[in-house]
Amino acid sequence: MLKRITISIFLGANLGTILLLWLCVALTYLSPEHLPHLSLLALAFPVFLLVDILFILFWLLFKARLAWVPVAGLLLVGAHALDYCPLNIGKDKVIGEADDSNITILTFNVGPMSGNDAQEQLLHFINVTHADIVCLQELPKDFLTKHQEWLDTTAYHYRQHTNLAILSTLPFLSDTLSIQYPTRSNQSTACWIDCHGDSLLVVNNHLESTHLSTTDRNDYANAITDPHRQTIKHSSRMLLQKLSEAAVYRGAQTDSICSLVDRNAAHPVIVCGDHNDTPISYTYQRLAHRLHSAYREAGFGPGFTFSQRFFPVRIDHIFYPKDWQCHSCHIDKTMPFSDHYPLVARIGKKAH
Numbered sequence: 001m002l003k004r005i006t007i008s009i010f011l012g013a014n015l016g017t018i019l020l021l022w023l024c025v026a027l028t029y030l031s032p033e034h035l036p037h038l039s040l041l042a043l044a045f046p047v048f049l050l051v052d053i054l055f056i057l058f059w060l061l062f063k064a065r066l067a068w069v070p071v072a073g074l075l076l077v078g079a080h081a082l083d084y085c086p087l088n089i090g091k092d093k094v095i096g097e098a099d100d101s102n103i104t105i106l107t108f109n110v111g112p113m114s115g116n117d118a119q120e121q122l123l124h125f126i127n128v129t130h131a132d133i134v135c136l137q138e139l140p141k142d143f144l145t146k147h148q149e150w151l152d153t154t155a156y157h158y159r160q161h162t163n164l165a166i167l168s169t170l171p172f173l174s175d176t177l178s179i180q181y182p183t184r185s186n187q188s189t190a191c192w193i194d195c196h197g198d199s200l201l202v203v204n205n206h207l208e209s210t211h212l213s214t215t216d217r218n219d220y221a222n223a224i225t226d227p228h229r230q231t232i233k234h235s236s237r238m239l240l241q242k243l244s245e246a247a248v249y250r251g252a253q254t255d256s257i258c259s260l261v262d263r264n265a266a267h268p269v270i271v272c273g274d275h276n277d278t279p280i281s282y283t284y285q286r287l288a289h290r291l292h293s294a295y296r297e298a299g300f301g302p303g304f305t306f307s308q309r310f311f312p313v314r315i316d317h318i319f320y321p322k323d324w325q326c327h328s329c330h331i332d333k334t335m336p337f338s339d340h341y342p343l344v345a346r347i348g349k350k351a352h
Contacts, residue, residue, distance in 0.1 A: 007063060014055045018073030021048045025080050028285040031255070032247035037240060039247050045280040046302070049074075049081055083279040083288070086299045102327060102348030103170070103195065105294070105318050106131035109138050109206065109274040111338030118337035119143070123150050125335060126167070129344055133193065134167040135204040137274045161189040164204050164273075168193050181256035182249060183208060188257060188273070201264050203257060205273035207283065208249035210242050250276060254283045261290050270347075272318040274340065279314060291319035294345035298329040305331055305341045316340060320347045 024045040032039040055070035074081065106129050110122060126134055134156070144151065144158055144165060151158070155169040161176040164187060173192035181188070190203040261269050271291060277283035279296070288296070295303055295317065305316040320326065329345040 007066075010055075010058065011066065011069065014052070014059075014069050014073075017048050017051045017055065018070070018076075021045065021052060021073060021077050024048065024280055025077050028080075028280060028282050030282065032244070032251040032282055036244035036248050039282065040240065040243050042280045043243075043278065045080070045278075046084060049077070049084070080280060083284070083293070083296055085302045086296050088298050088300050101196075102346050103132040104130060104344065104346045105133050105135070105270065105272060105320075106342055106344050107135040107137075107204075107272040107274075107316055107318055108335070108342035109316065109338060109340040110136055111138055111340060113138075113140070113143075113337055115337075119147070121335065121337060123147060125332075125342070126156075127154070129332075129342075131167075131344065132169050133202060133270070134165075135202065135272050136165045136167070137163065137204070137206040139163050139165045159189075159191045162187060164189045164206060166191055166202055166204050168202075170195055170200075173199060179203070179256060179260060181253045183253065184211070184249065185209070186249075186253075188253070190260065195268070199267050201260075201267055201269045203260065203269065203271040203273075205253075205257065205271065205275055207253050207273075207275045207277065208246045209276055210246045246276065247282075250283050254286050258286050258290060261287075268321040268324065270318070270320050272316075272343075274316050276315050279317075284317065287317075287319050290322075292322055292324070292326065294318040294320060294326045294329040294347060295331075295343065297326040298345065299331075303331050305343055306339060307333075307341060308339050316343045318343055318345045318347075320345075323350060324348060325350050 024042045027035070027039050027042045030039070052070045052073050056067055059067040059070065106126070113119060113122065139160070141160070141163060144160060156167040157172055158165055158167045159172060159176045161178060166189070171194040173194050175191065177190045179188040179190060186206050186208050188203060188205040188207070190201055193200045193202055257271060261271065269291065271287055275283050279293070284293070295314065303314050304312040305314045306312070318329070324347050327346045327348065329343070332342045332344060335342055
């Protein structure tokens with residue numbers, strides 16, 4: 001009798017986990033403006049996914065005939081699980097110069113980048129990556145003009161709007177195109193580039209930030225290990241409010257970016273940058289419906305691009321046309337001066 005009750009409790013817990021997984025996925029199809037607080041549940045997707053996988057092991061050990069339950073739950077969210085944690089094997093890192101038929105894309109939120117060492121590291125990194133198109137976020141407005149001598153030694157031209165910059169060895173066909181959407185301080189910019197005779201639209205994004213200060217992040221990190229209930233309650237409430245406010249802004253911003261992609265569907269479009277949203281989000285799924293994600297197609301593992309303690313997430317993305325292919329994509333963890341890691345991908349048109 002006790003065994004039956006125990007099995008029933010665990011089965012109920014497994015079914016509850018599967019329902020939460022489905023809810024996380026369902027929320028990515030609903031703009032956060034409708035359910036701002038609930039939309040944050042999608043952030044817990046990897047936790048529910050891990051629990052469901054552990055249930056597979058549990059049932060195999062104690063009641064093998066029930067192992068199909070967590071397996072079915074996993075299969076029903078399989079595509080989203082692979083969005084979060086791709087399992088591509090045999091894709092090489094982007095090393096050396098891209099060939100004539102492919103281009104290398106680099107996107108990097110460089111953060112505060114204080115000091116000459118950090119600036120020199122960035123310039124060296126761009127040099128050795130040999131990226132054809134470089135999209136930078138949070139770049140100081142005068143950075144490129146201060147390093148004109150470096151630019152003169154490269155094949156790069158650039159377009160910059162506030163602290164967003166696009167560098168390209170391919171010819172620019174337009175100046176920056178500012179994208180209007182509701183925001184407190186973030187922005188997106190775009191420009192047309194001549195990509196081997198094709199007009200390519202490149203969209204560089206820094207979507208709405210959570211505006212968590214260093215103090216906010218430290219308070220939250222300390223609350224995780226602090227047994228004091230009031231501290232945990234206060235930090236959680238503050239975090240929930242700031243995350244939900246930012247999610248609502250990003251939902252509207254994503255709709256604007258998608259409208260831009262739709263209006264230019266006759267041309268190839270690349271959308272990249274710091275989207276401040278994980279693969280299990282309205283932002284990511286809306287863009288992935290129109291374009292391919294480079295890391296999803298060629299990366300391996302969860303691939304965290306944000307390096308802050310207690311905030312391991314992949315929020316930097318490169319999306320490319322569905323009639324193109326991604327040969328390789330990786331996250332470079334050698335840049336120590338930013339709280340983000342660069343994302344580098346090699347993409348090109350599919351051979352016909």
